[in-house]
Each structure stands twice: as C-alpha cells, then as structure tokens.
Amino acid sequence: MKLAKYVKFRAEKFGGVLFETRSEKVFTLNPTATAVIREIESGAAESELADRVKAQFDGNGERDRARGRRVPGRPPRQGPRRGLMPVAEGPATATAPARAEPESQHLSAPLYVAWQITNECNLACMHCIEESGPGKRFKDELTEEQVFSVLEQMMALEIPYLSFSGGEPMLHPHFFAMAEYVCARGSQLKVETNGHFLTPENCARLRDIGVKAVQVSLDGASRPTFNRIRVLRRIRPLRRGHSPPA
Ligand SMILES: C[S@@+](CC[C@H](N)C(=O)[O-])C[C@H]1O[C@@H](n2cnc3c(N)ncnc32)[C@H](O)[C@@H]1O
Numbered sequence: 001m002k003l004a005k006y007v008k009f010r011a012e013k014f015g016g017v018l019f020e021t022r023s024e025k026v027f028t029l030n031p032t033a034t035a036v037i038r039e040i041e042s043g044a045a046e047s048e049l050a051d052r053v054k055a056q057f058d059g060n061g062e063r064d065r066a067r068g069r070r071v072p073g074r075p076p077r078q079g080p081r082r083g084l085m086p087v088a089e090g091p092a093t094a095t096a097p098a099r100a101e102p103e104s105q106h107l108s109a110p111l112y113v114a115w116q117i118t119n120e121c122n123l124a125c126m127h128c129i130e131e132s133g134p135g136k137r138f139k140d141e142l143t144e145e146q147v148f149s150v151l152e153q154m155m156a157l158e159i160p161y162l163s164f165s166g167g168e169p170m171l172h173p174h175f176f177a178m179a180e181y182v183c184a185r186g187s188q189l190k191v192e193t194n195g196h197f198l199t200p201e202n203c204a205r206l207r208d209i210g211v212k213a214v215q216v217s218l219d220g221a222s223r224p225t226f227n228r229i230r231v232l233r234r235i236r237p238l239r240r241g242h243s244p245p246a
Pocket residue numbers: 121127128129130165166167168169192193194215216217218219
C-alpha cells in the first residue's frame with residue numbers, strides 16, 4: 001500500500017498530520033494512527049499492516065516509553081482521542097491558539113503558505129489591493145539565492161501546500177524554476193494568475209512540472225466590466241495567452 005500523491009503526511013510531536021490536498025481537509029493523527037500511516041508509507045502490505053503496527057506497541061508500550069514516545073491507548077490528555085480527527089475545512093496555518101495549550105499540540109510548521117512572489121504586474125487593475133502594475137516590482141524583492149533559500153527552508157519543514165501569487169507571479173524571473181523546485185520536492189503548488197501568460201506551451205510546462213492548480217482571475221460578469229476593471233487588459237487575449245517577456 002502507498003499513500004496517494006495528493007495526501008501529504010507530516011510527523012508532529014503529538015503524532016502526525018494528514019493533509020488531503022484535493023479537498024484541502026486536514027486530519028490530526030494520534031500516535032497509533034501515525035504508526036499506521038508510517039507503515040503505509042513504507043509500503044507495508046494491507047494483510048500485514050495490523051501485525052506490524054501491533055508489534056511496535058507490544059510490551060504495553062514499554063519500548064516506546066523508553067524512547068520517550070507516548071504509549072498507545074494513552075493519548076495526551078488534551079490531544080486527539082480518536083485516530084483520525086478532521087480539524088479544518090481549508091488550508092490550516094500554525095497560528096497561535098487563542099488560549100495556552102501544551103506545546104506538543106502545536107503544528108511544527110504551517111500546512112499552507114501563500115507567497116506573493118513579486119509585486120510586478122503587466123496589468124493595473126482598478127481594484128488591486130496590492131497596487132501592483134508595470135514597474136511596481138519592489139526594490140527589495142528577494143534575490144535568486146534568497147528565494148531558493150526560503151524555498152529550501154519551507155521544503156525542509158515539509159510544508160505540503162504553497163501558492164504563488166503577486167503581482168503577477170508568472171512575471172517573476174525565476175517563476176518556472178521555483179515551481180519546479182516545489183513540485184520536485186513533493187509539495188503541492190497553486191498558481192494564482194491573471195492568465196495573461198497562459199500560452200499552450202506554458203500550460204503544458206506547468207502540467208509537466210506537476211503544478212496542482214492554476215487559478216485564473218475573472219473580475220466582472222461581462223466583457224465590458226472585466227475590461228474596465230482589469231486595466232491594460234482585454235478579455236479576448238486571455239483565451240490565447242501571451243508569452244512573458246524574456
Ligand atoms: C492580487 S491578485 C494576484 C494574482 C494575479 N495577478 C491575479 O490577478 O489573479 C490575486 C487576486 O486578488 C484579487 N484582488 C485584488 N484586489 C482585490 C481587492 N481589493 N479585493 C478583493 N480581491 C482583490 C484579484 O482579483 C485576484 O483574483
């Protein structure tokens with residue numbers, strides 16, 4: 001058995017967390033459920049799964065106690081009481097809880113990071129909350145080295161789901177390399193774009209890289225409204241796409 005590609009597991013102090021990236025549902029796992037997932041990840045056959053997990057906890061948990069792990073059947077007092085417990089409908093973050101809880105209940109890192117990778121944009125939409133536009137790239141945007149250092153840190157933290165937005169993310173000089181980096185390391189990536197650069201070639205490239213989703217903004221229910229709001233933009237080219245400047 002193996003975990004599906006779209007299901008991401010990460011070990012946590014309290015056990016583990018599963019992120020089902022298609023539905024964006026998050027499940028916390030107690031130590032026993034974590035052991036089951038680890039066995040599935042290691043390719044254990046279905047027929048031997050129960051025995052393999054049981055073997056880990058034989059001796060009334062003495063071996064695990066010796067390793068400082070929690071004993072099966074005795075979950076943390078404020079921790080998950082069942083093996084699998086949905087905790088959120090959407091991507092969760094590791095924001096501090098409203099009241100103090102034992103540290104072991106905290107996520108070790110966010111499960112979702114939304115990164116506005118540049119403030120540069122080919123459009124200048126009337127409503128743009130970022131006030132992005134041509135020539136609006138921030139002077140202190142990260143260098144190539146810094147970008148990949150941040151990505152490496154996020155991959156080391158096993159953040160399962162990222163999105164690239166902006167500004168127009170496809171205008172970032174290292175956009176495709178960044179997307180490739182994230183997908184090659186097993187995280188899921190969503191790209192939020194105005195669609196201007198979604199040429200057939202670029203769409204194929206995104207598919208081949210393994211990008212999970214591309215979100216294209218449509219502002220307005222009709223062409224005139226869309227064109228009025230999306231300044232510098234005409235809706236017809238959206239269907240064909242343009243190549244980003246070299
Ligand atoms: C800031 S844009 C960046 C990504 C890309 N340039 C695009 O337009 O999709 C991300 C999304 O935020 C939306 N947006 C921008 N300004 C907004 C505002 N003031 N209120 C609500 N949504 C806004 C855009 O319409 C777009 O769907």
